[in-house]
Amino acid sequence: MILGIDLGGTKIAYAVVAPGSATIVARLQTETRSSDGAAAVLARMIHDCLQVCASAGIHPADLTGIGIGVPGVFDDATGRTLFLPNLHGTWPDVPVAETLNAALGCPVWLINDARAFVLAEAIHGAGRGFDNIVGFTLGTGIGGGVVIDRELYLGIDGTAGEFGHQTLALDGPRCGCGNHGCLEAFASGPAIIARAQAILGTGAAPRLAQSIADGHVFTPALVADAAQAGDDALVTLMDDVYAAIGAGVANVVTLFSPQVVVLGGSVSNLGEPLYAAVRTVVQQRCRATPVNRIAIVPALLGADAGVLGAAQWAFHRQP
Amino acid sequence: MILGIDLGGTKIAYAVVAPGSATIVARLQTETRSSDGAAAVLARMIHDCLQVCASAGIHPADLTGIGIGVPGVFDDATGRTLFLPNLHGTWPDVPVAETLNAALGCPVWLINDARAFVLAEAIHGAGRGFDNIVGFTLGTGIGGGVVIDRELYLGIDGTAGEFGHQTLALDGPRCGCGNHGCLEAFASGPAIIARAQAILGTGAAPRLAQSIADGHVFTPALVADAAQAGDDALVTLMDDVYAAIGAGVANVVTLFSPQVVVLGGSVSNLGEPLYAAVRTVVQQRCRATPVNRIAIVPALLGADAGVLGAAQWAFHRQP
Numbered sequence: 001m002i003l004g005i006d007l008g009g010t011k012i013a014y015a016v017v018a019p020g021s022a023t024i025v026a027r028l029q030t031e032t033r034s035s036d037g038a039a040a041v042l043a044r045m046i047h048d049c050l051q052v053c054a055s056a057g058i059h060p061a062d063l064t065g066i067g068i069g070v071p072g073v074f075d076d077a078t079g080r081t082l083f084l085p086n087l088h089g090t091w092p093d094v095p096v097a098e099t100l101n102a103a104l105g106c107p108v109w110l111i112n113d114a115r116a117f118v119l120a121e122a123i124h125g126a127g128r129g130f131d132n133i134v135g136f137t138l139g140t141g142i143g144g145g146v147v148i149d150r151e152l153y154l155g156i157d158g159t160a161g162e163f164g165h166q167t168l169a170l171d172g173p174r175c176g177c178g179n180h181g182c183l184e185a186f187a188s189g190p191a192i193i194a195r196a197q198a199i200l201g202t203g204a205a206p207r208l209a210q211s212i213a214d215g216h217v218f219t220p221a222l223v224a225d226a227a228q229a230g231d232d233a234l235v236t237l238m239d240d241v242y243a244a245i246g247a248g249v250a251n252v253v254t255l256f257s258p259q260v261v262v263l264g265g266s267v268s269n270l271g272e273p274l275y276a277a278v279r280t281v282v283q284q285r286c287r288a289t290p291v292n293r294i295a296i297v298p299a300l301l302g303a304d305a306g307v308l309g310a311a312q313w314a315f316h317r318q319p
Numbered sequence: 320m321i322l323g324i325d326l327g328g329t330k331i332a333y334a335v336v337a338p339g340s341a342t343i344v345a346r347l348q349t350e351t352r353s354s355d356g357a358a359a360v361l362a363r364m365i366h367d368c369l370q371v372c373a374s375a376g377i378h379p380a381d382l383t384g385i386g387i388g389v390p391g392v393f394d395d396a397t398g399r400t401l402f403l404p405n406l407h408g409t410w411p412d413v414p415v416a417e418t419l420n421a422a423l424g425c426p427v428w429l430i431n432d433a434r435a436f437v438l439a440e441a442i443h444g445a446g447r448g449f450d451n452i453v454g455f456t457l458g459t460g461i462g463g464g465v466v467i468d469r470e471l472y473l474g475i476d477g478t479a480g481e482f483g484h485q486t487l488a489l490d491g492p493r494c495g496c497g498n499h500g501c502l503e504a505f506a507s508g509p510a511i512i513a514r515a516q517a518i519l520g521t522g523a524a525p526r527l528a529q530s531i532a533d534g535h536v537f538t539p540a541l542v543a544d545a546a547q548a549g550d551d552a553l554v555t556l557m558d559d560v561y562a563a564i565g566a567g568v569a570n571v572v573t574l575f576s577p578q579v580v581v582l583g584g585s586v587s588n589l590g591e592p593l594y595a596a597v598r599t600v601v602q603q604r605c606r607a608t609p610v611n612r613i614a615i616v617p618a619l620l621g622a623d624a625g626v627l628g629a630a631q632w633a634f635h636r637q638p
Contacts, residue, residue: 073607132474146574148467155451155576155608162607166570170488170562177606243489251485255465255574257474287496288392288481289474 001025001058003049004311005068006113008032009086009140012041014048015307016056019064019315022124022301022308026056034088041087042096046103061105067314068096068108069116069306076158079110086140109317112158114143116309117299121262122147123312125300130259134252135299136163138245139265141176142184146256152313164188168247186244189267192220195237204233224270241267242274246281253286253294264299320344320377322368323630324387325432327351328405328459331360333367334626335375338383338634341443341620341627345375353407360406361415365422380424386633387415387427388435388625395477398429405459428636431477433462435628436618440581441466442631444619449578453571454618455482457564458584460495461503465575471632483507487566505563508586511539514556523552543589560586561593565600572605572613583618 006013009032016026030048034041053060072084072091079097083090097108111119118127118135127133131150137143142164146153153160164184165177172181173191185191196218199205208226216222220241227234249261268274275296282291301308325332333347349367353360372379391403391410398416402409416427430438437446437454446452450469456462461483465472472479483503484496491500492510504510515537518524527545535541539560546553568580587593594615601610620627 148472153467156578156612157576157609159608160574160576162573162576165573165605165607167566167604168486168489170566179604179606247486247489251570252574254481254484255479255571257476257479257481259475285486285498286484287498288484289478290476293475 001056001062002064002311002314003053003060003066004307004309004314005045005049005066006116006306006310007068007070008113008306009034009071012045012048013303013307014052015304015311016052016058017308017311020312022120024304024307026052027307028052028055032087038089038091038094042094042099046100049100049104063104063106065107065109065314065318066100066104067116067310067312067317068100068110069113069310070096070110071113073157073159074110074112076110079108081110107314107318109314111310111313112143112145113137113306115145115152115154115158115161116313117143117264117305118145118147118161118262118309119152119312120301120305120309121264121299122150124308125305126262126297127260132256132258133260133262134161134163134256134258135262135264136245136249136268137265138187138263138267140189142188142248142265144252152316163248163252166248166251168244168251183244183248187241187248187267189220192223192237192241192267193218196223196234199233199237202233205231207231208234220267221270224273238273239277242277243281245274246278247285249278249296250282250285253282253289253291257289257294259294261294261296262299263296264305268298320375320381321383321630321633322372322379322385323626323628323633324364324368324385325435325625325629326364326387326389327432327625328353328390331364331367332622332626333371334623334630335371335377336627336630339631341439343623343626345371346626347371347374351406357408357410357413361413361418365419368419368423382423382425384426384428384633384637385419385423386435386629386631386636387419387429388432388629389415389429390432392476392478393429393431395429398427400429426633426637428633430629430632431462431464432456432625434464434471434473434477434480435632436462436583436624437464437466437480437581437628438471438631439620439624439628440583440618441469443627444624445581445616446579451575451577452579452581453480453482453575453577454581454583455564455568455587456584457506457582457586459508461507461567461584463571471635482567482571485567485570487563487570502563502567506560506567506586508539511542511556511560511586512537515542515553518552518556521552524550526550527553539586540589543592557592558596561596562600564593565597566604568597568615569601569604572601572608572610576608576613578613580613580615581618582615583624587617
């Protein structure tokens, strides 16, 4: 058995799966509470690993391995995190693999969470049966990953596939990363909310204002709903967002010429208007690529992609 | 022995090399004269193959294979060209591999010329000794290619690596391909010449005007020289060109995280001002990639990269 873990900014998910399988035999989800500090989070993770293994009827030392998807940058050689921007303290030089390995007695490998998502979708989800797959995680940040010949393509320190930080506008808006004109600066969840907030301030989005007054959570989906319900200024906003995501997908198609493009993350749940716009933009922009032979599709594994990809990575990395 | 051929819009180059080697034992170069029609060009190519083989002391039927770099799109399964924009008639459905194979008695494989350049530089040139290499051909058009784990990554129909057709400006200038804001629309040789021409028309480039009056050929290098000599409007133009190439390289670095980026083609001969600008832009834009571990370097094989890459491809494809 393999244990896949998805370490997120708010939640940690655990799943025990058979090697190479997408069937979860035991699962657990807990709060991250990263303000407790890395050591406390790691101690709780060890406890939770023991618990989920027990409910699967297996001892941790008998695991083939543990794969952990982390939301940021890490050192593959040491299994230490380097920079997890959404966790309190950003986890510089935290010995995650070493700590869990010492406590649980099985090998531990880290993987970037977006890469884990793409690996899971490539092997078990929307890319199943194809060789070359790319994937986007469209959410609070925009991440991505690349599978070539059914294997994750990592680049230096696993940094290949940072699709959110491609430049789409030479003098575009400043991104959280420090660059200007990144896809993420146009189309991340917070970027959509910030632009909608500015429109709310002008009074040009009455339906959105009403929804928020009614107690609905202010999300990109709420903005898209208000656009569809008749807030014209939000229609323009959402068209801009779809155009940016479309151009970002088009660039990845032009550079990688993959068979499948998988879209996941909360913003990908905006559904058919997003997919229709992205497919149109790709058709318009990718003149050198046979785009009719490239599928642009939603992710299939939902919230399980993170744990399944992490487990798949441990399966792949076992000696 | 292997015969590598580089079929260009104006010239055809031939080289006989030992399998896996970069040492050319016989070479030949002739005019393409594509206005004669594809059949006449193919007949001359057969004649030239016989001649270069004779000067290497080998019979064509004893060749391991022939690799042909073509400037455009082809069908790998049939060895027919589909669209070579710089050749008269654009060569739709021309049975290049079949015709040469029937006349010469050895296997023939086609490869895109930019991909051939990158393959040669990866194996024998600036990328030698590294696993993951990307390359740009900066010239009349802007092409590219990707080598992963020392093998060419092709994508669908060999279309991966079209670095010139990535979007850098959502509403940018129209590109020859039909898209808007492509790198090629900012930084190809013809794009540089067209912008310099417009500046000449305003009288704001007296040094360039004098150089042309003196009989110098109007090239990007001439524009760069006039900028350096004091035509300030051309300094701004060249800064824009370098900024666009830098952003194009930055996007490829962000997506592929390669170990080496090789720049070739006539525009890459602009030398240190280009490289300094590209390295600065990559440092500014690539915040998620360890750019200090990525070399951005000039091609090493010069005009031989085309024939060497084509030969390397035939070596790779032999059964």
